[in-house]
Amino acid sequence: MPDVTINHCEKAHALLKADADKILRLIEVQIENLTMPQCPVYEDVLDTQMFGLSREIDFAVRLNLITEEEGRNLLENLEKKLNILHEASQKSL
Amino acid sequence: MPDVTINHCEKAHALLKADADKILRLIEVQIENLTMPQCPVYEDVLDTQMFGLSREIDFAVRLNLITEEEGRNLLENLEKKLNILHEASQKSL
Numbered sequence: 777m778p779d780v781t782i783n784h785c786e787k788a789h790a791l792l793k794a795d796a797d798k799i800l801r802l803i804e805v806q807i808e809n810l811t812m813p814q815c816p817v818y819e820d821v822l823d824t825q826m827f828g829l830s831r832e833i834d835f836a837v838r839l840n841l842i843t844e845e846e847g848r849n850l851l852e853n854l855e856k857k858l859n860i861l862h863e864a865s866q867k868s869l
Numbered sequence: 870m871p872d873v874t875i876n877h878c879e880k881a882h883a884l885l886k887a888d889a890d891k892i893l894r895l896i897e898v899q900i901e902n903l904t905m906p907q908c909p910v911y912e913d914v915l916d917t918q919m920f921g922l923s924r925e926i927d928f929a930v931r932l933n934l935i936t937e938e939e940g941r942n943l944l945e946n947l948e949k950k951l952n953i954l955h956e957a958s959q960k961s962l
Binding site: 784787788791824827828829831832835836838839841 | 877880881884917920921922924925928929931932934
């Protein structure tokens, strides 16, 4: 039943996307609640979350559940969105 | 081909075990090179590595590649070994 394998791949993609979205929402909430993006706690939270996600992605790549390129794209995509959020919050200050 | 699925499970177990062993070796090297276990850098490295591994384990559990209990055992096992290493290094000071 190759279905199960496809499910592992699909599920890995879905989980990683959900985790990336969770980081984005976390940062959105932090910005909405006016925690300064310059605040060290904000940087710490973001660094920790990004590190955690990168470890998950690396693990999925090593399991051949996603390709290296997909993993890289996922992180780059998240970073782009975070930058947009960050810039928007700077302008509204 | 259910083989592929079994391989994902087996590979997940092997990767997680290898990652746990890597942390153990890293700490061994740090202790052998006389970096004090009380040193903040030592604590930081350990915390970061343990966090990374716990994220990988959590991801594998969510993918149903390992059970929650297996994941817990893996972390507890590593912590036990790290404690033994730590205690041995204290005695030899």
